[in-house]
Amino acid sequence: MFAVVSDIHSNIEALSVVLADIEKRGIKTIYCLGDVVGYGPNPKECLDLIIEKTKWCILGNHDYAVFYEPTNFNYGAEQASFWSREVLETEEEKQPRDKRWSFLGELPMRRTLKSKLGTKAATIDFVHASPRRPINEYIFPDDVYTNPMKVRLLFERVKHICFVGHTHMPGVFLDEPDFYLPAELGNVYPILEDEKAIINIGSVGQPRDKDNRASYAYADNNEIHFVRLEYDYKATMKKILAIDRLDNFHAERLQNGR
DSSP: OEEEEOOOTTOHHHHHHHHHHHHHTTOOEEEEOSOOSSSSSOHHHHHHHHHHHOSEEOOOHHHHHHHTOOOSOOHHHHHHHHHHHHHHHTOSOHHHHHHHHHHHHTOOSEEEEEEEETTEEEEEEEESSOSSSTTTOOOOTTHHHHOHHHHHHHHTTOSSEEEEOSSOOOEEEETTTEEEOGGGGTTEEEOOTTOOEEEEOOOSSOOOSSOOSEEEEEEETTEEEEEEEOOOHHHHHHHHHTOTTSOTHHHHHHHHTO
């Protein structure tokens, strides 16, 4: 049994609610798909919690942007990256400052587990974006209709199950190709030994599927469960609006989940 979180984006209110729910379910192992930072007002606090609570984390494009350089970012995302970097750099205490930078600098681009989910043998890949370009390729639900060849090529890189984030839109891609929203699956996807799936777990800190609740997933036996949780998004909005360097849009979008 394990939980998977992604795209926290410096939203400590959302992350705290998700971690509390995971603990309440008795789940001891948590994996993170990256983008711990970016957009939001609490990069230090979110990094500290992810370092403390997760077994491991992989590199997201916003983590890359803060540690290295933002690439192909819009102005607001770019400025949020520069602001987050300054917050981390100006930490006065050496030990937590070095720990956070070491964490970001050592994040791998992918992880793979071979295990059993219940009675099912499973090879499970974890990337931030896609199995082909793990940091920054978007896989949108519409791709199954508008670009089915792209989806088929992505599935050539998938042995069995691949968890992704990045688009902030939860759901399950199959290699027909097809896409299912969590609601269409009753919020549960059963792992099949002979079926490949790319599973987007959605975003903890900045949902974009018109549902402003925090999103994550957990595996129990041979099933992947999608979870949505309400959190105090107004508190996060207020903090973003109070920081001149952060675009107001990053606050406003939290209200509508967009």
